[in-house]
Amino acid sequence: MVVSLTAATVLLATAIVVPLLCILLLPARKRGAALSQRGGDGWRRLLPPSPRGLPLLGHLHLLGALPHRALRSLAMAHGPVLLLRLGRVPVVLVSSAVAAEEVMRVHDLVFASRPRNAMAERLLYGIRGVASAP
Known part of the structure; x- marks a missing residue:
């Protein structure tokens, strides 16, 4: 009886741990590619380039003690516009004057609104206030 209980416990633990490891270790690009296509019309969501991140932390581990220098080096490596995930929050980093001007002037209506927060x-x-105005 003890042997069958131990085997059942191992089987149950394996059935829970293996799928979780597959979800966490599957590269985010493969999961994102499957989620970003819509039907058969070939439309894909275009996102800025992004460095590899950790599953729960995102790119927080890349910031370090001097975040302004880390962001500069990330922008030099990945381009003037890149996507970072700070925890679960996606953040678009714009680091060149030309890209910032396009965001502020051309696409200002898209980036101007903020969600309401109780x-x-x-x-x-x-x-x-200025920091939280819609």
């Missing part, structure tokens, strides 16, 4: 409304005087 906590920010309570803490920041009804979202009337």
